[in-house]
Amino acid sequence: MFWLVFAIFLAACFAAGSTGGLFPPGEWYRKLNKPPWTPPDWVFPVTWTTLYLCMATAGARVALADGNAIAMAMWSLQIALNGLWTPVFFGLKKIKLGMVVLSVLWLSVALTMLALWQVDWIAGALFVPYLIWVSIAGALNLSVLRRNPDEV
Amino acid sequence: MFWLVFAIFLAACFAAGSTGGLFPPGEWYRKLNKPPWTPPDWVFPVTWTTLYLCMATAGARVALADGNAIAMAMWSLQIALNGLWTPVFFGLKKIKLGMVVLSVLWLSVALTMLALWQVDWIAGALFVPYLIWVSIAGALNLSVLRRNPDEV
Numbered sequence: 001m002f003w004l005v006f007a008i009f010l011a012a013c014f015a016a017g018s019t020g021g022l023f024p025p026g027e028w029y030r031k032l033n034k035p036p037w038t039p040p041d042w043v044f045p046v047t048w049t050t051l052y053l054c055m056a057t058a059g060a061r062v063a064l065a066d067g068n069a070i071a072m073a074m075w076s077l078q079i080a081l082n083g084l085w086t087p088v089f090f091g092l093k094k095i096k097l098g099m100v101v102l103s104v105l106w107l108s109v110a111l112t113m114l115a116l117w118q119v120d121w122i123a124g125a126l127f128v129p130y131l132i133w134v135s136i137a138g139a140l141n142l143s144v145l146r147r148n149p150d151e152v
Numbered sequence: 153m154f155w156l157v158f159a160i161f162l163a164a165c166f167a168a169g170s171t172g173g174l175f176p177p178g179e180w181y182r183k184l185n186k187p188p189w190t191p192p193d194w195v196f197p198v199t200w201t202t203l204y205l206c207m208a209t210a211g212a213r214v215a216l217a218d219g220n221a222i223a224m225a226m227w228s229l230q231i232a233l234n235g236l237w238t239p240v241f242f243g244l245k246k247i248k249l250g251m252v253v254l255s256v257l258w259l260s261v262a263l264t265m266l267a268l269w270q271v272d273w274i275a276g277a278l279f280v281p282y283l284i285w286v287s288i289a290g291a292l293n294l295s296v297l298r299r300n301p302d303e304v
Contacts (some may be wrong), residue, residue, distance in 0.1 A: 008225035015232035063221035073160035080167035
């Protein structure tokens with residue numbers, strides 16, 4: 001049962017993550033003024049794949065536990081928000097709106113982490129790397145926003 | 153408790169649905185050869201808002217019930233897929249890939265409906281209008297694909 005539930009949550013992660021393949025960083029992104037600490041492109045899919053495994057494990061653990069209502073609703077909310085950033089940033093090329101999406105995503109990930117933790121502390125802990133990565137992504141988006149004042 | 157969980161699921165629906173506002177039907181869509189039974193543009197947001205209320209109610213009912221693991225995982229999967237179609241169709245203007253996304257979404261909605269039904273038949277029944285609407289959207293996408301062979 002655990003592995004079936006895990007596989008469905010992992011599929012949800014990759015469904016959200018497929019926007020990364022559909023809207024890849026192109027010429028526009030390469031030409032943006034980016035901070036020196038910007039990770040190389042290959043780091044993003046590797047990191048996300050690792051995070052997806054943590055997120056799906058956390059989801060499956062809590063799905064099989066009692067009293068999971070708020071945690072499960074929050075898991076759904078954060079994955080719905082997760083797939084939004086890439087189409088906004090790379091598709092619409094809207095850096096400021098990307099920052100708004102990332103801020104809302106960050107808040108939803110933090111609240112999901114707390115809700116998971118209340119049911120199962122291991123599940124909550126599995127969301128910590130995700131929250132750290134979204135924080136880094138937010139800092140990167142903010143830096144790109146400041147370094148490219150002519151873009152919106 | 154029900155209303156808090158309902159509100160979180162509803163937020164997840166509107167997060168996925170926000171792609172409809174971000175990638176609105178533009179000049180390209182107006183010029184496509186569409187079947188005579190194509191609904192006018194205003195029908196889509198009205199229908200989706202109604203469906204979101206049904207989907208969030210179903211999610212909240214099952215989140216508060218026992219034995220909800222598969223149903224909750226499937227609810228997450230379908231909402232992650234739900235937000236994909238609009239960026240693919242209206243953003244990338246890829247009609248054929250849009251058909252692929254809709255087919256996978258249809259399957260995930262059907263499986264979610266069955267999983268919800270096993271926990272609470274009212275929740276399963278609340279997904280029936282959603283499945284019907286995704287079927288209509290699929291028929292529309294297929295018809296547009298056939299009527300515009302030069303597009304991809």
